[in-house]
Amino acid sequence: MRSCIKNELSRAFKNRAMYTALLIGAVIAMAQILLEVVPVLEYQESDTFTSFPHTSYEHYMGLKNGSMFAIYYYMFMVVLAAVPCAITAYTDYKSGYLKQIFTRSHKKYYYISKYIAAFFSAGTVAVIPQILNFMVVALMLPSIQPYVGIGYVGLLSECMWADIYYQNAFLYVMMYWVLDFVVYGCMNMLSVALMWFFDNKFAVLLLPFFFYQMLNLGMQFVGKAALMPDSFLRPGQPMLGAEFHEILLIIVGIVFICVISCTYGMKKQDYYR
Amino acid sequence: MKKIYMGIALVLLALYAGRFWYVNALFPQEEYISAGMREVITNNGLEYNVENLDLISAETYAAKYNNANTFETGETIAVTTLKVKNNTAEVKRTNLLDFVLIKGSWSNGTDLYALYDMNGDTFDGTIQPGEVQELRIATIVNTEVEKLLIKNSPWILRLSGWPCRKEFIVSLENTGD
Numbered sequence: 001m002r003s004c005i006k007n008e009l010s011r012a013f014k015n016r017a018m019y020t021a022l023l024i025g026a027v028i029a030m031a032q033i034l035l036e037v038v039p040v041l042e043y044q045e046s047d048t049f050t051s052f053p054h055t056s057y058e059h060y061m062g063l064k065n066g067s068m069f070a071i072y073y074y075m076f077m078v079v080l081a082a083v084p085c086a087i088t089a090y091t092d093y094k095s096g097y098l099k100q101i102f103t104r105s106h107k108k109y110y111y112i113s114k115y116i117a118a119f120f121s122a123g124t125v126a127v128i129p130q131i132l133n134f135m136v137v138a139l140m141l142p143s144i145q146p147y148v149g150i151g152y153v154g155l156l157s158e159c160m161w162a163d164i165y166y167q168n169a170f171l172y173v174m175m176y177w178v179l180d181f182v183v184y185g186c187m188n189m190l191s192v193a194l195m196w197f198f199d200n201k202f203a204v205l206l207l208p209f210f211f212y213q214m215l216n217l218g219m220q221f222v223g224k225a226a227l228m229p230d231s232f233l234r235p236g237q238p239m240l241g242a243e244f245h246e247i248l249l250i251i252v253g254i255v256f257i258c259v260i261s262c263t264y265g266m267k268k269q270d271y272y273r
Numbered sequence: 274m275k276k277i278y279m280g281i282a283l284v285l286l287a288l289y290a291g292r293f294w295y296v297n298a299l300f301p302q303e304e305y306i307s308a309g310m311r312e313v314i315t316n317n318g319l320e321y322n323v324e325n326l327d328l329i330s331a332e333t334y335a336a337k338y339n340n341a342n343t344f345e346t347g348e349t350i351a352v353t354t355l356k357v358k359n360n361t362a363e364v365k366r367t368n369l370l371d372f373v374l375i376k377g378s379w380s381n382g383t384d385l386y387a388l389y390d391m392n393g394d395t396f397d398g399t400i401q402p403g404e405v406q407e408l409r410i411a412t413i414v415n416t417e418v419e420k421l422l423i424k425n426s427p428w429i430l431r432l433s434g435w436p437c438r439k440e441f442i443v444s445l446e447n448t449g450d
Contacts, residue, residue, distance in 0.1 A: 052435040053300050139292050142300045149373035149380030150434050157379035157416055166378050 001109045008113035011088060012121040018084035025073075025080060025129030032061045032069035033136055041140060056138040057146050057169045058153045062130055062176065062235035073129075074233050078212045081122035081184045082205055086191035089114045090204045093195065111262050114192050122188030122208075123181035130177060145169055158240040160232070160247075176235040179247070183233060186254040187211055193258040196265045215250070303437035314439050316432045317368065318361045319400060324354040324407070325446045326428055328414065338390040349414040350384075352391070353430055353443070356407055359400040367398045367408070374412040375429040375440075376421055387411035 012018065037059045044054050057063055061070050092098045101110050146154045148166050155162045165172040187208040195204050212229050219227040226232060227246055231239035308314045313322050328351055329337070331344035344350055351374055359365045372383050389396055391409035400406055414421065430441040 135289075139289070139296065142297045143293075144297070144300060144302070147434070147438070148375050148378055149382075149431060155378070157377060157421075159378075162378035 001106075001112070004105055004109045004113040005116055008110075008117035009120065012085040012117040013124075015084060018121060018125070021080045021083045021125045022128055025077065025125060026132055028069060028073050029061060029129040029133035030136070032064075032067060032073075032133060033140075036064065036067055036069065037137055037140055044141070052150045052153065053144060054141050055146065055153070056134065056141045056143045057173070059141055060137050060173070060235075061133045062173070065234070065236040065238045070234055070236065071230075075212075075230060076209075077126045078184060078187055078229075079206065079209045081125040082188050082191055082208050084125065085118045085121040086188055086208065087201050087204050089118075089192040090195040090198075090201060094201075107266055111192070111266065115189050115258060115262075118188045118192050119185035123185035126184035127177050127181045130180065134173060143170070155237065156240055159237045160242045160244055173235060180233055182251060183229070183247070184208075186251050186258075187229075189258050190254065193261040193265075196261065211254075301436075306437065306439045307442055308440075309442050310444055312441075314432060314441065316439055318359070318363075318365050319367055320358040320360055321432060321441075322356050323430060323441045323443050324356055326351060326353045326430075326443045327446055328352075328418065334387075334390075334411070338387075340386075340390045343384070343386050343390055343411075344413065349418045350387075351412045351414055351428075353410050353412070354407060355410065356405060357400055358405045359402055362402050364402065365400050367400060369398060369408065369410050371433065372410060373431045373434070375431060377424040377426040379414075379416050379421055381412045381415055383410045383412060 040054050040059060045051065061067060061073060064070055092101070098110070146166065146169055148154070148157075155165050159165070161172055161175060164175065190211050191204050191207045194207055198204050198207070216228045216230050219225060224241075224246075226237070226239040226242035227250070228239065231237060232242045232247055306314055308322075311322050311324065313320050315321075328349055331346055331348040331350060334344055334350050334352070335341035353372075353374065355369075357367050369388060370383050370385060373380050374382075388410065391411065396408075428443045428445055430443050432439040432441070
């Protein structure tokens, strides 16, 4: 089991697709700094002290709600995060590599390893550029702990974890990295879970994105805009009212789909196609 | 080879920490000043103290201050009464519009039109030397009041946010009409 996981993680992390995805994420993160943070520096008043300074918490990509980079980063990251690992299960299955593996290892081990690799690779691709963005912004702007009621900076009280943000903003940012890691990771697992139903590599690759957009549409339809991934995955939380237990329910739902689909696939699909 | 990489990593880390410290050292925060009810905080040469804080409905506000157009029916308004004293020899102007009422992670600023309802149509914030004025400010409680009231955090009236944070810790005297 351990060697199977090690092998799948190595396949997911040590490949050109992973480096390319990370590079693209980093380029977006750096572009946001060049176009949205650098221009602010000339308005930063360090000597007159008339207004609250621009801070890293205000201009970090995730917390900048008006930024087009934030909008597109969180939306398309689900595709980028799928690149390193999402279709490997499908290609293993199509190429016959799966049969070779099953002669040497238990099926269950392979699928568990695949889910783990899909989860960690997507989480890594989604979060590393965010960390990089925050670290570089923190070299340009002070990381002053934001407090309530300083104009248009910060979170509204209806936002999830707003109290944590105003007590320790860095802790809030880190908690959001973990949340993003888990949610993007889980969404990527769907590519492995639902590959049985598709006969096209590209369709499998875009499965997490399709799910993401369906969730956007569904949540908007039921009047729960705060639970659209477009909103709750962004630390800035542009739509108010998301609750952590509701997000947890979405994660549990995804894991449930993965378990059911995997059981179905292992029993019905592997042998017959 | 491993040692060289470790060395490079340590140098980069030191450079990062140095730059991070430098950027933050440019913006030192001044002393934090806080006071309770009826204690004095001096801001821009004027001495302030908070007399009381009440939550009232828009209907009560309309009846009390004779203006039904300032707030919409159903809104809850926080009315803070302050005493402002000019202890200097020159005419000063109070900046009530900069004040922010806070509870937990909720905050809202002062309503402009209510200033005239409560302090007179000719109110312009001017305080003559030696004069003491009793002024009222209104803040719309634009969130669920019940949720706000059960929060453990105190009500805070912030006079100034940066670089010197000056705040009154206020106790609520009346939560209804």
